[in-house]
Every structure is written in C-alpha cells, then in structure tokens.
Amino acid sequence: MSTPLAEWEDLAADWRADDQGPVDLAPLRRLLAAQRRRLVAVVLGEAALVLAFGWLSWLVVRDGVEAWEVVWLLTLWGFTVVAVAFALWNRRGTWRSLGASVEEYVRLARLRAQRARASLVFSCGLLVAEVLAVVAQLIWFGHASGPLGLVVGSLLVAAISVVAGACWLAARRIRRELALLDELSRQEAGD
C-alpha cells in the first residue's frame, strides 16, 4: 500500500516545519582558516623538500662525482620524476565540480577510488623497485657492509614500514568506499 498523497503532504509539511534557526558559520570559518594554514604548510614543506633535494645533489656533484654517486643521483631523480608523472596522469578526468548530479558524482567517486587503488599498487611497486635498485647499487659498489650501507639500510626499513602501514590503511578505506558504491548501485538497479 503506498502513502496517500494527503498523508504525504502532511508528512512533508511536518518535515519542513523543523527549522532550528540560522546555521552558525563560525565552525566553517575556523575550518577554512585551518585548511588555509595546512595548505600553506604543505606548499612550504614541498618547496623545502625540493630545495633540500637539490642542495643535497649539488653537495654531491660539487667536488666531482664518483661513478656510484652518479648512479645513485640518477636513481633518485629518476624515481622522483616517474612518481610525479604517474601522480599527475592518474588524476586525469577526476577533477569535476561538486555540483554534478548525484549519478555523475557516484561515477566520479568510483573512478577516484579505482584510481586510488591503482596509485596504491603503483606506490608499492615503486617502493620494491627502489629498494631493489638501492640494494643492488650498495652491493655493486661495495658499500653494503660499511657505514653508508647501515644508514641506507635503516632508511629503507623505515620507508618500507611507513609505506606498508599507509598502504594498509588506504586499502581498507578504498575497500569500504567501493563496497558502499557497489551497494548504492545495487539499490539503484533494484528500482
């Protein structure tokens, strides 16, 4: 039995009568201010990272470089370029207005989740490739057992731990998002 129109109109009138006064915009202003601060911090952080990376490279090449240093620098810069290029390519077609229809937004949300999953797989693959490349270089140039080997080895273990933890959390979030989107699609298909 469906809801009679009159009853529905009463329900809607009841619903719209729920007006709890004006919306307080103070929390939003605080949120925006915090976001601006975070954005500035991220931009400054990225700039500092690039400068530090450049400065480190310059320190290495300043007084002439040995063969292993050239290989090491090329590896670092090579992986950085590949990671940035993939990040830009992977975002294609996912930047749209929030004002898109719900159906379009759901499609975009699914695309974003799938891209995030691709990004996750790529990050793990890149990390494995980097670890293999660095370890191979250490062994090839005879630094594996020296102090450099110890420092690089510790950094690799730290990087692997951080990336593995971040990937696990991200994978869980993506699974949850895709499950909700699948559920929504099933509901809509049930119409």
Added chain:
Amino acid sequence: MTDFERVVAEHGPALRRLAAAWERDAVAREDLLQEILLALWRALPRFRGESSEKTFVLRVAHNRALTHRFKPRPRAEPLDAAAAVADARPGPEADAAAAQRRERLRGALQALPIAARQVLTLSLEGLSGAEIAAVLGITENNAGVRLSRARRALREELERP
C-alpha cells in the same frame, strides 16, 4: 552579506534537515553539516544558474552526504539521546507531538537504503519530479518510479512497531 551567507541563510534549515536524515549521531550530524557547508562554499562560485539555486544546493549536499558515508561509522547513539540533541534548540516546532513525529520520520529515513533516502528527502523538501531527476541525474520517469517505491518503503518503516 555575501552570496554564500545569503544561500546558507536561505537553505540552511534544509541542509540541517538533510544532515539529520543521514546521520543519527549528533556529532556525525554536525560534522556532515560542516562538510556540506564547506563543499557549498567551494562549489558556489561555479554556479551559473543552469538549475534553480535550491536544486544546486541540494545536489552538492547530497553528494557530500554520500562521501560522508565513506567514513567509518561511530557507534550509534540510542535514539532517545539523538532526539534530545536534535530538539535541544528552541524553535517554532515547540509542539512535542510534531517533534516526535519528525524524530520518527528521521529514524525511518535513516533505516532506509541510501537510494530511497535520497529521493525521499528531496521530495520532503518540496522538489518536483523534474527537480529530483535533475539532482540525481536520472530521468523524470525513473525518479517517479523510485519515489513511489521509496514512499511505500517509508510507510512500512513508519508502521513498524
């Protein structure tokens, strides 16, 4: 008054009702409202009047509500506690019976599947079939069928003891 402030003043109550239909927990409800306002603040400069302002606002709000569901769910508050928070502020709806009916309606909406909840909240806000179709990105015919089934499901939910 900026354009954004005017839009929030005009549609704020509808946004608050939408947040209440999606989230039972008072904290999650307020969190969703702030997320909707933030999304609206970002989206509003790109609004070119292709649809009515109300349709645009509700479209942004529904999209954000959906994304909000991606977050892990907190433990649900007991219904009475949620109701106490929802009606804590004084307003024109002093009538306790009306407030109780609204709370029951909110509870029923929250219990329904997302697709039904979307179409029902839009209809409760007074949107026409064409407007609901525009918000959801479906045909008007489809919106009509979906609304009819959702109303039936809502009635069943409301009649549940």
